[in-house]
């Protein structure tokens with residue numbers, strides 16, 4: 001079994017690549033900036049007996065998805081699992097968002113996953129049980145006071161996933177994971193007080209770990225989730241149950 005995880009250099013993507021490798025999959029480790037982290041992870045997975053390689057692509061650029069798909073096609077002629085995890089959350093007041101910032105945010109967080117799925121469909125259709133998993137956000141449902149473009153893109157992923165779950169059935173399942181507050185670089189700007197405040201707002205009383213999101217993604221990628229498609233799974237400690 002072969003998996004591509006976008007944004008696998010750090011954070012949730014890194015733990016997802018590890019979880020899929022633990023489940024016996026070969027993994028294409030995509031990254032943009034964190035080259036040594038991606039290379040270290042590929043080495044770790046290779047040492048564990050899996051095929052693993054790194055691919056660099058900037059998915060906020062118009063040619064990013066095609067570049068990444070081309071590199072995967074050059075290596076593999078089939079793909080079983082495609083995890084769209086790469087993303088970033090630019091904070092900005094709505095009125096201050098420029099056209100270019102809007103385009104870049106939508107490109108990375110919504111358009112690139114759509115184009116990448118389209119580019120890799122020929123490989124996914126060769127799988128006996130294809131899986132596409134989008135990483136959205138609780139903000140897709142709750143909205144964001146600091147990033148309307150990000151929340152709009154993440155909400156768009158849910159509509160995209162539900163559409164593809166219909167169009168690509170029965171060969172490929174398509175699901176979405178929507179994390180809440182998860183302890184990665186995305187929260188690095190928090191003060192201790194902000195962090196404590198976040199924890200208090202979560203019914204389970206704490207911020208989640210990247211591993212806790214990765215384990216849900218790995219479940220959706222596994223044979224145990226064969227009858228799950230079009231679903232959005234919230235991994236948020238009860239912050240916003242849907």
Ligand SMILES: NC(=O)c1ccc[n+]([C@@H]2O[C@H](COP(=O)([O-])OP(=O)(O)OC[C@H]3O[C@@H](n4cnc5c(N)ncnc54)[C@H](OP(=O)(O)O)[C@@H]3O)[C@@H](O)[C@H]2O)c1
Pocket residue numbers: 006007008009010011012013030031032033034035057058059060061085086087088089108135136137138178179180181182183184185186187210
């Ligand atoms: N952490 C949270 O609280 C939280 C909550 C809801 C949703 N999410 C979503 O979860 C996903 C993973 O986030 P994370 O928390 O693990 O954040 P992270 O630690 O900052 O990791 C983000 C990943 O995305 C990649 N990436 C960022 N910009 C990119 C670009 N322009 N082109 C290609 N790759 C790019 C990064 O690659 P490099 O580092 O190599 O550049 C990195 O591997 C994102 O989609 C995020 O929106 C996170």
